[in-house]
Amino acid sequence: MNWQSFLDTFHNRRSGITEEIFIRSSDQDGLNPYQWVEKATPKRGDHLDLCCGSAPLFIDSAELSVVRLDRSTGELSRAHDRGADGLVNGDALSLPLKSGAFSSVTISMALMLIQPMHQVIGEVARIMRQDGYLNIVLPGGGPFLGFHDLRIYRKIAKYGGENTLSFPNGRGVRTIRDEAAKVGLAESMDDRHTFQFIAKSKLDAELFVDSLYLRELPDLEGDRKVKDKIIDEILKKGTMKIPLRMLGFRKVSFPV
Numbered sequence: 001m002n003w004q005s006f007l008d009t010f011h012n013r014r015s016g017i018t019e020e021i022f023i024r025s026s027d028q029d030g031l032n033p034y035q036w037v038e039k040a041t042p043k044r045g046d047h048l049d050l051c052c053g054s055a056p057l058f059i060d061s062a063e064l065s066v067v068r069l070d071r072s073t074g075e076l077s078r079a080h081d082r083g084a085d086g087l088v089n090g091d092a093l094s095l096p097l098k099s100g101a102f103s104s105v106t107i108s109m110a111l112m113l114i115q116p117m118h119q120v121i122g123e124v125a126r127i128m129r130q131d132g133y134l135n136i137v138l139p140g141g142g143p144f145l146g147f148h149d150l151r152i153y154r155k156i157a158k159y160g161g162e163n164t165l166s167f168p169n170g171r172g173v174r175t176i177r178d179e180a181a182k183v184g185l186a187e188s189m190d191d192r193h194t195f196q197f198i199a200k201s202k203l204d205a206e207l208f209v210d211s212l213y214l215r216e217l218p219d220l221e222g223d224r225k226v227k228d229k230i231i232d233e234i235l236k237k238g239t240m241k242i243p244l245r246m247l248g249f250r251k252v253s254f255p256v
Contacts, residue, residue, distance in 0.1 A: 140243025160214030189248030
């Protein structure tokens with residue numbers, strides 16, 4: 001499977017779908033994932049929201065100058081319609097940005113999707129200033145799910161033709177610390193939060209299923225019936241856990 005082609009098609013057809021899920025989700029403190037990220041990001045300076053999607057982050061940051069970059073024209077169009085500024089159409093593998101231009105960078109729910117991962121990290125380090133901050137948000141993984149949530153996630157994966165939900169980099173995200181150290185980024189944070197997505201209707205439940213980068217198999221007999229059963233199970237449960245992990249790095253003077 002050509003993941004890049006799939007992702008381009010997915011985000012152009014379903015632009016804003018991740019935002020629609022996250023703004024309906026909250027942790028035990030009442031924060032949604034975007035508020036959690038913003039809380040961990042410096043409030044001033046020049047910030048790059050890399051792979052910004054529909055640009056839900058830093059909407060009200062008056063003292064933070066934000067450049068929002070994404071390769072999806074569909075996502076950027078949605079961001080433009082909402083009035084987001086600083087929009088740039090570009091590729092994370094070759095950033096059209098000056099070296100040392102940013103005091104902070106966020107990569108939210110994207111690094112597990114882009115290959116080669118080390119090239120993205122290298123580009124981010126290049127455009128960061130010394131002592132700059134990088135926050136990376138990733139899926140948190142199965143251990144933070146309860147039995148019922150894990151069972152539904154497995155059913156969703158099977159519906160999409162997989163044994164488990166997977167991403168292009170797979171286990172590659174385990175090497176983030178090593179790749180970051182090679183380009184002078186020292187780890188400063190490893191935080192995990194679990195958010196609850198509220199499903200009030202069948203449309204909500206289907207939106208949740210559709211947000212998970214499924215390679216749906218419409219030619220399989222009974223395929224729609226399987227999806228409907230999953231949607232009904234989510235709706236009956238009322239919520240789905242979304243475990244997230246945020247890794248933070250500081251750009252030091254020399255690679256470590």
